[in-house]
Amino acid sequence: MDRAYDFVVAGGSAAGLVFAAEAAKRGATVLVFEEHSEIGEPEKCDGLVSLRGLRKFGYPPDKGVIQNGIASAVVHSPSGRLFGISASALEVVVLDRSAFDKQLAESARSNGADVQAGTRVASTVEGPDGVEVNAGGTTARAKYFVDATGPASSPPGGIVPAAKYELEGDWFKEHVVEVFMDTERYPGFFAWVIPYGGRKAKVGVAGTGINPFRALDGFLEGRPSRILRRVSAPIYVGGPAPSFVRGRRILVGESAGQVKPTTAGGIMTSVAGAVMAAKWACAAVQKDDPHLLSNYQPEWEASFLKEMKNMLRLRGVFEKLTNADVDALFAALATPRLTRKLSGADFDFHATALLGALGVPGLLRVAKVVASAEVRSLLVDG
Numbered sequence: 001m002d003r004a005y006d007f008v009v010a011g012g013s014a015a016g017l018v019f020a021a022e023a024a025k026r027g028a029t030v031l032v033f034e035e036h037s038e039i040g041e042p043e044k045c046d047g048l049v050s051l052r053g054l055r056k057f058g059y060p061p062d063k064g065v066i067q068n069g070i071a072s073a074v075v076h077s078p079s080g081r082l083f084g085i086s087a088s089a090l091e092v093v094v095l096d097r098s099a100f101d102k103q104l105a106e107s108a109r110s111n112g113a114d115v116q117a118g119t120r121v122a123s124t125v126e127g128p129d130g131v132e133v134n135a136g137g138t139t140a141r142a143k144y145f146v147d148a149t150g151p152a153s154s155p156p157g158g159i160v161p162a163a164k165y166e167l168e169g170d171w172f173k174e175h176v177v178e179v180f181m182d183t184e185r186y187p188g189f190f191a192w193v194i195p196y197g198g199r200k201a202k203v204g205v206a207g208t209g210i211n212p213f214r215a216l217d218g219f220l221e222g223r224p225s226r227i228l229r230r231v232s233a234p235i236y237v238g239g240p241a242p243s244f245v246r247g248r249r250i251l252v253g254e255s256a257g258q259v260k261p262t263t264a265g266g267i268m269t270s271v272a273g274a275v276m277a278a279k280w281a282c283a284a285v286q287k288d289d290p291h292l293l294s295n296y297q298p299e300w301e302a303s304f305l306k307e308m309k310n311m312l313r314l315r316g317v318f319e320k321l322t323n324a325d326v327d328a329l330f331a332a333l334a335t336p337r338l339t340r341k342l343s344g345a346d347f348d349f350h351a352t353a354l355l356g357a358l359g360v361p362g363l364l365r366v367a368k369v370v371a372s373a374e375v376r377s378l379l380v381d382g
């Protein structure tokens with residue numbers, strides 16, 4: 001039987017559930033379809049996030065959802081040089097991402113949204129006044145369809161294969177996130193270690209054109225570990241989509257490319273996108289004026305576009321580096337002054353902070369190591 005809603009959402013994860021909670025809070029009727037039978041499962045995300053960012057957009061994690069607090073980050077160059085940054089002022093935590101999604105589902109339901117797990121959206125048909133959404137053998141009608149399906153529909157070209165293990169071991173520190181750069185083993189990305197309490201860590205690698213599980217097993221050679229869980233999930237690093245609204249389709253979260261191109265972190269930026277999208281989508285429904293939706297993208301971009309562009313430019317430089325370049329950059333740049341400047345920087349705006357901390361003298365040093373058009377553009381615009 002047909003059911004009619006203001007919004008039907010595909011995807012019951014961070015973006016879809018926050019959209020649902022926010023729209024329902026404003027009195028809209030909302031149905032969320034999540035293809036998996038349990039919200040939050042299977043868990044792919046590592047849950048590294050700044051509490052400040054989530055608080056700002058109204059979705060701080062419940063206490064029981066936080067697994068660990070992060071005191072510092074250490075970046076390793078290919079030859080073993082280290083660059084450390086204190087994170088104690090930044091309120092960076094590791095979330096139980098499955099539990100966080102359940103918290104968001106509870107928030108959506110308690111505001112009146114209908115969240116239906118175990119139902120995949122198979123197709124949609126857009127008409128002049130609304131969208132027919134076919135899912136689980138039934139059709140639901142909506143004034144607007146919200147695509148929150150994540151990497152399944154993120155902009156083309158930015159997907160990088162990744163693999164991760166949750167494991168137990170003694171070779172990492174409980175409150176220190178570590179990043180390992182090696183442009184041959186992990187081209188275009190890196191290996192990471194995110195401790196989540198006691199002797200446990202989420203350890204992963206991503207890179208273009210690699211077999212990520214083989215690379216991850218290579219990384220763990222000499223680091224004795226008991227593997228608790230294996231996850232294969234691509235990351236998205238291609239930057240925001242050119243348009244977040246297409247007719248009666250609204251893209252939120254990773255579908256809209258609302259993910260950091262340097263680290264593939266997307267929890268906070270996707271939650272922000274969902275909050276903003278719901279505000280303008282509800283205004284469009286209440287005033288029966290679809291044009292109001294055109295305010296959503298500029299609002300998100302006003303907060304994040306500059307940072308996303310800086311991240312994409314840093315990626316452009318990083319993708320061209322050899323291991324020798326990375327080591328030379330560490331030798332030239334990893335100074336106590338830079339450590340000091342970055343230790344107080346905003347976790348969610350690290351590219352802008354890095355460019356600001358380097359300044360023209362630092363960028364000139366980068367240009368000496370890497371003579372590329374991308375570095376010249378950083379010097380001109382940075």
Ligand SMILES: Cc1cc2nc3c(=O)[nH]c(=O)nc-3n(C[C@H](O)[C@H](O)[C@H](O)COP(=O)(O)OP(=O)(O)OC[C@H]3O[C@@H](n4cnc5c(N)ncnc54)[C@H](O)[C@@H]3O)c2cc1C
Nearest residue numbers: 011013014015035045046047048121150253254265266267
């Ligand atoms: C390995 C890995 C580690 C990560 N670590 C971090 C991190 O530490 N910090 C951070 O900030 N970000 C991290 N991210 C990114 C973060 O997980 C995403 O950016 C964030 O979850 C985006 O939320 P979303 O709701 O847009 O998409 P997703 O979380 O991808 O959710 C999409 C949902 O849509 C559902 N779906 C898909 N198709 C359909 C369909 N047709 N019908 C119904 N449902 C459908 C999926 O099952 C899924 O539940 C990581 C990602 C990966 C892959």
